[in-house]
Amino acid sequence: MTQIHEMNAVALAEKIRTKELSAQAVLEHFLRRIETHDSELNCFLSLNDKNHAEAEAIDSCISAGEDPGILAGVPVAIKDNIDVEGMRTTCGSRFLENFVAPFDATVVKRLKKAGAVIIGKTNLDEFAMGSSTENSAFGPTRNPWDKNRIPGGSSGGSAAAVAARLCPVSLGSDTGGSIRQPASFCGVLGVKPTYGRVSRYGLVAFGSSLDQVGPFTNSAHDAARVTGVLAGSCDLDSTAANVEVPDYEAGLDLGLNGLRIGVPKEFMAEGIDESVRNRIQESIDLMKEAGAKIVEVSLPHTKYAIPVYYIVATSEASSNLARYDGVGYGRRQEDTEDIMDMFMKSRLHGFGDEVKRRIMLGTYCLSSGYYDAYYDKAQRVRTLIRQDFEQAFQNCDVIVGPTAPTPPFKLGEKTDDPLTMYLADILTASLNLAGMPGMSTPAGFIENRNSRLPVGLQVIAAPFREDMIFRVAAAHEQLPALTKEAPIL
Numbered sequence: 001m002t003q004i005h006e007m008n009a010v011a012l013a014e015k016i017r018t019k020e021l022s023a024q025a026v027l028e029h030f031l032r033r034i035e036t037h038d039s040e041l042n043c044f045l046s047l048n049d050k051n052h053a054e055a056e057a058i059d060s061c062i063s064a065g066e067d068p069g070i071l072a073g074v075p076v077a078i079k080d081n082i083d084v085e086g087m088r089t090t091c092g093s094r095f096l097e098n099f100v101a102p103f104d105a106t107v108v109k110r111l112k113k114a115g116a117v118i119i120g121k122t123n124l125d126e127f128a129m130g131s132s133t134e135n136s137a138f139g140p141t142r143n144p145w146d147k148n149r150i151p152g153g154s155s156g157g158s159a160a161a162v163a164a165r166l167c168p169v170s171l172g173s174d175t176g177g178s179i180r181q182p183a184s185f186c187g188v189l190g191v192k193p194t195y196g197r198v199s200r201y202g203l204v205a206f207g208s209s210l211d212q213v214g215p216f217t218n219s220a221h222d223a224a225r226v227t228g229v230l231a232g233s234c235d236l237d238s239t240a241a242n243v244e245v246p247d248y249e250a251g252l253d254l255g256l257n258g259l260r261i262g263v264p265k266e267f268m269a270e271g272i273d274e275s276v277r278n279r280i281q282e283s284i285d286l287m288k289e290a291g292a293k294i295v296e297v298s299l300p301h302t303k304y305a306i307p308v309y310y311i312v313a314t315s316e317a318s319s320n321l322a323r324y325d326g327v328g329y330g331r332r333q334e335d336t337e338d339i340m341d342m343f344m345k346s347r348l349h350g351f352g353d354e355v356k357r358r359i360m361l362g363t364y365c366l367s368s369g370y371y372d373a374y375y376d377k378a379q380r381v382r383t384l385i386r387q388d389f390e391q392a393f394q395n396c397d398v399i400v401g402p403t404a405p406t407p408p409f410k411l412g413e414k415t416d417d418p419l420t421m422y423l424a425d426i427l428t429a430s431l432n433l434a435g436m437p438g439m440s441t442p443a444g445f446i447e448n449r450n451s452r453l454p455v456g457l458q459v460i461a462a463p464f465r466e467d468m469i470f471r472v473a474a475a476h477e478q479l480p481a482l483t484k485e486a487p488i489l
């Protein structure tokens with residue numbers, strides 16, 4: 001018999017709604033898995049002490065004959081930079097170690113309204129700055145496929161939790177790749193919606209012109225359903241666009257026949273690990289056999305994505321993180337000489353090294369003498385990157401390629417060299433700069449000596465065409481070579 005943790009969210013919600021399973025039993029099952037496996041993986045930073053009450057409320061709602069919502073009783077984990085009322089939002093930082101959120105983020109409110117149960121909060125690189133989850137103040141998360149390797153980042157806890165089936169769904173945030181890259185490294189699906197598709201209210205700001213919230217799931221159907229729940233305009237976030245949300249589940253069976261799939265030559269070039277390239281090429285060949293038309297496209301400014309991203313993201317971060325001064329909330333250094341000393345020491349001891357590095361880089365890029373040379377120039381190249389995508393979409397319906405240039409790396413392998421760590425975002429950051437939606441979907445494995453390492457296929461669509469991404473992911477997961485498996489814990 002299929003075990004509870006082997007079921008996807010859509011199936012679980014259905015079984016709960018029809019009373020074949022209770023929301024409480026489902027929650028218990030996942031909590032037991034967390035208890036057994038999370039001491040080793042370190043996906044969770046805290047559990048929701050109201051999760052039992054939330055599950056019970058769903059069961060009573062069903063017993064009373066009311067509509068429990070399309071995610072009835074589905075346990076969802078939330079990245080710890082997204083607010084859940086009454087729970088801590090640490091952002092993986094000592095600075096916010098004891099900060100308790102006074103309200104729900106809009107995405108959390110929407111999940112609850114759809115019947116989801118918030119199971120707990122997940123680990124991340126401090127303030128979402130990183131690609132490996134090693135920058136968390138609360139220890140790294142490990143990759144369930146190979147515990148000596150990192151799960152990717154910054155949403156590593158959310159990705160690893162879904163991969164290890166400690167919960168069926170989780171939320172992450174993606175500023176330069178933080179949903180897609182860990183999804184790829186953990187062998188799950190991860191969606192970065194169009195900038196403006198999902199409200200950022202209650203997401204702790206990193207790079208405000210880049211940040212988006214999105215889900216991790218184990219199936220395309222789940223990804224479509226959860227994105228549909230999250231998407232839409234919001235009175236509390238003026239950047240959440242007033243664009244109608246289509247029924248993402250309706251187009252999942254359309255298949256690949258006649259679809260024009262663009263492959264950017266820059267995404268399959270040198271610098272991309274050969275084993276990754278081979279796996280992705282196999283996926284492309286299979287999609288061609290399934291009726292898709294493969295066209296070569298070019299994104300010539302991709303080569304500038306890393307420098308442009310690290311100027312824009314650090315500039316916005318240096319300004320966003322100015323609010324952590326030890327006055328209103330968060331860590332305050334005691335026994336200081338005066339208020340300046342208090343500001344400085346609170347920041348000195350509250351932030352980790354990578355966060356400080358970003359604040360310094362960003363402050364430098366925005367300083368009066370260098371603004372034109374760095375920030376302004378980066379914004380101009382950002383426009384060129386967006387135009388590349390617009391051009392490419394003249395000739396294709398979706399774009400595919402690898403999500404990350406390498407398989408998941410070993411813990412500690414890149415911590416001493418921030419620049420190599422930054423290169424992990426080379427294929428993802430350009431989408432944030434251009435505002436495009438993208439997803440990473442599992443594309444098989446690389447056989448390693450002691451373990452199998454997942455590879456992710458990145459699927460990119462034109463703005464607000466997430467429906468295309470789900471259609472491709474749904475068809476892709478049916479391809480014969482891609483039988484899904486779960487890691488052995």
Ligand code: GLN
Binds near residue numbers: 128131154174176
């Ligand atoms: N790894 C990238 C960074 O360190 C992206 C982070 C993210 O998307 N939050 O900035």
